[in-house]
Amino acid sequence: MSSDTKTAKDVALTLCLHCHKLNPVSWSVCSRCGGSIHLRKPKSVQVTLAWLITAIVFYIPANIFPVMTTYAFGRETASSIIGGIFELWEQKSFVIAAIIFVASIIIPILKILLLLWLCLSLKLNLTETLKLRTSLYRLTLWIGRWSMIDVFVVAILVALLQLGGLLSIQPTIGSLAFACVVIATMLAAESFDPRLIWDSLER
Amino acid sequence: MRNLIACEHCDLLMEYPVLNHAQQAHCLRCGNLLMSRPKHSLQLTLSFITASIILFMAANFFPMISAEEAGFKNQMRLLEAAYAFFAYGEWLLGFIVFCVVLLLPFTIMLLIVYLLLPMIFYRRLMPKTNFVARLVFSLQKWSMVDVYLVAMLASITKLTSMVTIELGVGIWAYIAFSLCLSAALANLDKQRFWRYLDKIKCHQILKQQKM
Ligand SMILES: [Zn+2]
Ligand SMILES: [Zn+2]
Numbered sequence: 461m462s463s464d465t466k467t468a469k470d471v472a473l474t475l476c477l478h479c480h481k482l483n484p485v486s487w488s489v490c491s492r493c494g495g496s497i498h499l500r501k502p503k504s505v506q507v508t509l510a511w512l513i514t515a516i517v518f519y520i521p522a523n524i525f526p527v528m529t530t531y532a533f534g535r536e537t538a539s540s541i542i543g544g545i546f547e548l549w550e551q552k553s554f555v556i557a558a559i560i561f562v563a564s565i566i567i568p569i570l571k572i573l574l575l576l577w578l579c580l581s582l583k584l585n586l587t588e589t590l591k592l593r594t595s596l597y598r599l600t601l602w603i604g605r606w607s608m609i610d611v612f613v614v615a616i617l618v619a620l621l622q623l624g625g626l627l628s629i630q631p632t633i634g635s636l637a638f639a640c641v642v643i644a645t646m647l648a649a650e651s652f653d654p655r656l657i658w659d660s661l662e663r
Numbered sequence: 664m665r666n667l668i669a670c671e672h673c674d675l676l677m678e679y680p681v682l683n684h685a686q687q688a689h690c691l692r693c694g695n696l697l698m699s700r701p702k703h704s705l706q707l708t709l710s711f712i713t714a715s716i717i718l719f720m721a722a723n724f725f726p727m728i729s730a731e732e733a734g735f736k737n738q739m740r741l742l743e744a745a746y747a748f749f750a751y752g753e754w755l756l757g758f759i760v761f762c763v764v765l766l767l768p769f770t771i772m773l774l775i776v777y778l779l780l781p782m783i784f785y786r787r788l789m790p791k792t793n794f795v796a797r798l799v800f801s802l803q804k805w806s807m808v809d810v811y812l813v814a815m816l817a818s819i820t821k822l823t824s825m826v827t828i829e830l831g832v833g834i835w836a837y838i839a840f841s842l843c844l845s846a847a848l849a850n851l852d853k854q855r856f857w858r859y860l861d862k863i864k865c866h867q868i869l870k871q872q873k874m
Contacts, residue, residue: 465675466675466676467669467673467675468669469674470676471676473667473669473676475669475671475674477671478796478801479796479797479853479857480668480669480671480854480857481857482667482668492793492857492861493796493797493857494793495793495797548820548821551824553824556817556820559813559817590673590693591692591693594673594694594695595693597672598672601804605804605810606810606813608763608810608811608814609810609813609817610814611756611760612764612807612810612811612814612815612818613818613821615744615745615747615748615756615760615814616739616744616814616815616818617818617821617822618747618748619739619743619746620729620730620737620738620739620818620828621730621825621826622737622747623730623732623733623735623736623826624735626732626733626735627732627735627826631747631748631751631753631756635753636756639756639759639760643759654673654693655672655673657673658674658675658692659674
């Protein structure tokens with residue numbers, strides 16, 4: 461980096477994350493919007509790791525337990541997330557199967573691994589791949605919410621398919637666990653402060 | 664200090680960019696989008712939000728999808744999106760879905776009207792403007808209207824293999840609502856909003872001095 465690149469921290473300014481105003485470092489409340497400000501998000505890595513561990517813990521029941529039970533013509537079938545994807549694949553709904561596979565299997569795992577790597581790279585004081593890591597962080601921010609697709613699909617099926625004794629669908633504990641995974645990973649991404657990645661240049 | 668801006672993602676200090684219509688400014692170091700300047704940013708947001716509210720009502724009022732099989736018929740409105748979970752005792756799951764699909768989007772729309780309507784038409788600020796604006800910007804990412812739309816299209820495919828389904832007026836209203844809300848929120852630029860708010864505050868101070 462050239463010597464003329466200065467960060468807000470170098471000139472003793474804190475960026476307000478609510479309204480993007482620069483305030484003197486010593487202030488704890490933003491002069492424009494009244495929100496609380498910090499030079500860096502407080503305990504960023506610890507809080508991120510805590511939410512990630514929560515997400516991993518919920519991820520196990522989310523995949524073991526079924527997300528819904530179908531009662532059709534007197535028969536009872538429980539389906540898990542992966543089972544549902546296979547079912548769609550067999551019905552030749554390839555696009556939908558792919559969307560749900562990416563949203564509920566790939567995205568949560570990718571997001572957890574990426575955030576773990578970002579936290580680890582801060583602990584190791586890596587000074588390379590700064591731009592790449594910031595871009596990956598933005599990716600985790602953006603993709604997180606799309607994992608909710610499967611929970612919403614269950615919600616729609618449960619609401620609609622209540623056809624007397626003929627066909628009915630009940631939600632089961634797996635979908636709650638999965639919703640918790642999504643929320644925990646979103647909170648993890650939210651608590652991470654990407655400015656810490658660039659702070660490694662100072663040392 | 665006035666004409667400086669710092670990047671949210673890497674803390675780089677830069678000069679405040681002067682943008683023409685439809686231009687965007689990215690951070691020189693990490694590539695983060697600093698500011699975008701769409702045409703009539705805030706007016707457009709307000710009009711899209713107004714349209715969204717009307718369409719949201721329509722999506723709640725008209726049935727979206729109805730399913731039929733061997734004489735049994737059942738239909739679903741947006742309002743019932745989370746209801747079935749409550750009926751089965753999954754109240755926590757029901758609450759989560761209710762919040763991200765119904766409560767949060769609706770609250771955000773009302774709060775944006777509360778903020779922008781007096782700002783644009785009367786150059787006045789409502790009480791607690793700062794607090795409400797901070798709330799809107801932090802709740803924004805928790806509203807999952809677009810995700811629900813994709814989920815709905817996915818479930819329609821799944822449903823057609825099981826029962827006979829019919830699409831109602833509600834679903835078209837919901838698709839339009841989802842597009843309008845996305846357009847409104849995409850035009851609500853944080854930087855522009857707070858700068859505009861500053862301008863109105865200055866305006867008010869000048870007015871008081873004249874009197
Ligand atoms: Zn502020
Ligand atoms: Zn940057």
